[in-house]
Amino acid sequence: MPLASTTLIDLQTAATRSDYGLSTLRRHIRAGTIPAVKVKGRIYLRPEDLDTFTAPEPVHVPDSALQDWAARMAATAPAFRPEQRNIIMSAFASALGGE
Known part of the structure; x- marks a missing residue:
């Protein structure tokens, strides 16, 4: 993910914004479900990627x-x-x- 002209939020902000715990977000970042970058030891991600991760998926039941x-x-x-x-x-x- 390029850093130039990209708005990033830190992991704590992402946790607050999404109501997911830090360990849950870290686990999904490690699994590759949520794209993220590490800068000087801190984890950052794009708000759009967090929104995509937290968006509800429709359930189709016959x-x-x-x-x-x-x-x-x-x-x-x-x-x-x-x-x-x-x-x-x-x-x-x-x-x-x-x-």
Whole structure:
């Protein structure tokens, strides 16, 4: 990573900014997951590289797996009280443009 005209942050700043611990960031730097440079004994990385590392990755789950999970949860869940059911039905109806 070239240092010229590149904004770098130190490891402590990266830890604070990302909510990852120093040891976790060091482990990922050692593994090559996060590009970094060492200057006079201190570790620096680009904010963009930290952002890329911390960006959420979408999880793709087949509809059938979600339906199976929902059926298992519904089978073990306690029954709703009538007032709870009315609140839930009202929320879904308004969200779906119904009554």
